[in-house]
Amino acid sequence: MKPLSLLLSVALGLVTAVSAGPAVIECWMVEDAGGGRLTKKPAALLLRQGPGRLPPRPDLEPELYLKVRAVLTVLTHTPTSRIRLGQDALLDLKFAYTPPTSEAATSLAPGPPPFGLEWRRQHLGKGHLLLAATPGLSEQMPPAQEGAVAFAAWDDDEPWGPWTGNGTLWLPAVQPFQEGTYLATVHLPYLQGQVALELAVQKPPKVSLTPAPLVWATRGEAPPQLQCLVSHFYPSEGLEVEWELRGGPEGSFQKAEGQKWLSALLHHSDGTVSLSAHLKPVPITAEHHGSRYACRVHHPTLPALGRSAEVTLEVAGLSGPTLEDGVGLFLSAFLLLGLIKALGWAAAYMCTSKDSKEKKAQ
16 A cells, blocks of 8 residues: 555544543544645544554554654633623633654744634524634734634744644623634644634523512412512523422421412523512411521522522511511600600790799899
């Protein structure tokens, strides 16, 4: 079989140690067809641990084994980023280039080769160029979109390589429309490598419950309706609302019974959404006085236990004076006593002044 001159361009989504047993990375090879022509072929790179001979492959003839050298590697340590809405996003990108042979390296000018960098976003079937950068030709590049900045530069300037570079993308104050798949492509003469990153925008919901406290009137009246406001969260998918009754007649913890429904989504200008959950409880008894109704919300942006808000249930006629009521009564009595004393002093002063005037007149 005629030997082939091959260059291997590899794109890695995440740098990890090779575990026991082989691992396969999808890649492509560039073949030197002679006469300055290059052809590109799909391939699979088989990784293995430790030294030794190549493992046998019954499905391949021995002459099909090719020894190739990776000359361009594009990789990221953050293949998936979850960013809080309004915060800055930093999409990590590194690349490395090694000349295929020492003879090829010395035949070129010393120093790393020129390169180009592109960042594109794809989301909901649409895609566009976000940023293009070529060091030394910045004035010929289209302006970056959405305030994006890329740190496009070689990290070292060794005369004959190998070289490593940085193409990390910075997006300020990300908004929901900026989530999606980001494609980073590094262009070198006759070579290119690409890696895909996922950016998700998130914002956890705020939870509030009204009325507070929940006062149950006399028997026969309709039960008060509870409203749980779940506000300013993103994304809208994956939200669940549960109703709980805590501290019942025996200190029990159970799901609240009653009629439940959700409102339609309310969309805000910043891309977040809100909704309200409603509960019309079933009739209760005096034994439920002091129990608590709770609204528990589950969302992908929240911990496993979710987030909750609660109100205390008070049965009319069973509520004794609270500490706040006692403080209010004390202050009212104190002010009333002060007012009475002030009026007494004023009356005494007026009587004294009148007697003094009469004595002077005599």
